[in-house]
Amino acid sequence: MADEHKVLLTIPMYPDMELAAAKTGSVLAELKDFNEDAVEEIQLAIIETCINASEHSQSEDKEVHIQFLVTDDQLQVKITDRGVGITADTLDGTRLLGTAGVHPDLRKRGRGLQIIKALMDEVMIESSPNGTTVSFTKKKATE
Amino acid sequence: MLNKFDIQIREAEEHAIIETTGYLNDALGEQLSEKAQELIQGGCVQLVINLEKTTLINSIGISILIEIIEALEEREGTLNFCGLSSTQERTFRMMAIAKYAGIFPDEESAVANL
Known part of the structure; x- marks a missing residue:
C-alpha cells in the first residue's frame, strides 16, 4: 500500500489566505518529490479554487475547508465551501465574463476553472444549495 | 500580511x-495597473514587465495584465513579458495573452523586441 498522508485545513475567507492553502499543497507535493512545475500547478489550482469559493459561495461561515490526500504517486485536493452552490452558467464561465474587452478571446474573468482543468489531471465539481466541493488530482510525472 | 509585494520601475529613453x-x-495587480497607467499617460508605451520575482499569478492578476495590454493597444504600444516560469507561460498562452503581448526569457530579449 502506498504511503499516504492526509491533511485537513480550514481557512477563513480573508485576503491572501489562499496562500496558506497553496503552501500546504506545495509542502505535501515536495514531500513526495513532485517536480517544480507540478508543485506550481498545484498551488495555482488551489489558489483559483479558494478564490472562487471566497468570491462566489456567499457562505455564512466564511470558511473554506480543504482536504489533502497525498500518496507516492498523486495528490488529491478537495476544497469545500458551505455556500449557496454554483449554477451551470457559472461552471462554463459565461456568468463571470464581465464586459467585453477589445479582444473577445482576452476574457478578463471566469477563467479560474479553465486554469484548474488545464493544470490538473482530474477535476470534479459537486454543488448543491448547501455548498460546493471542487476535487482535483495531480499525478506525479514519471521520469 | 502573507503577501509582501513590491514594484520597481526602470525608465529608459523609449521604454520602461x-x-x-x-x-x-488584486492588491499587487492594482498597484501594477496604476504604475503602468502613469507610464502610458506620460507617453511611455513600450513596456516590459519582468515577472521573475513573481512566483504566483492568480486569475485576477491576469485580468489586470489584460487591462494593461488593452490600454497599450489603444495607444499603439507594445508590452513584452519576461521571467515567466513554464507554468506561467503555459497559462498566458492558454488565456490568449501571448497573442497580444510578447513572452521572452529575459529582460534583454524582451527590450530588444519592443
Whole structure:
C-alpha cells in the first residue's frame, strides 16, 4: 500500500489566505518529490479554487475547508465551501465574463476553472444549495 | 500580511521596465495597473514587465495584465513579458495573452523586441 498522508485545513475567507492553502499543497507535493512545475500547478489550482469559493459561495461561515490526500504517486485536493452552490452558467464561465474587452478571446474573468482543468489531471465539481466541493488530482510525472 | 509585494520601475529613453515582486493578486495587480497607467499617460508605451520575482499569478492578476495590454493597444504600444516560469507561460498562452503581448526569457530579449 502506498504511503499516504492526509491533511485537513480550514481557512477563513480573508485576503491572501489562499496562500496558506497553496503552501500546504506545495509542502505535501515536495514531500513526495513532485517536480517544480507540478508543485506550481498545484498551488495555482488551489489558489483559483479558494478564490472562487471566497468570491462566489456567499457562505455564512466564511470558511473554506480543504482536504489533502497525498500518496507516492498523486495528490488529491478537495476544497469545500458551505455556500449557496454554483449554477451551470457559472461552471462554463459565461456568468463571470464581465464586459467585453477589445479582444473577445482576452476574457478578463471566469477563467479560474479553465486554469484548474488545464493544470490538473482530474477535476470534479459537486454543488448543491448547501455548498460546493471542487476535487482535483495531480499525478506525479514519471521520469 | 502573507503577501509582501513590491514594484520597481526602470525608465529608459523609449521604454520602461516594470519589475514585480510577490504574489500577483488584486492588491499587487492594482498597484501594477496604476504604475503602468502613469507610464502610458506620460507617453511611455513600450513596456516590459519582468515577472521573475513573481512566483504566483492568480486569475485576477491576469485580468489586470489584460487591462494593461488593452490600454497599450489603444495607444499603439507594445508590452513584452519576461521571467515567466513554464507554468506561467503555459497559462498566458492558454488565456490568449501571448497573442497580444510578447513572452521572452529575459529582460534583454524582451527590450530588444519592443
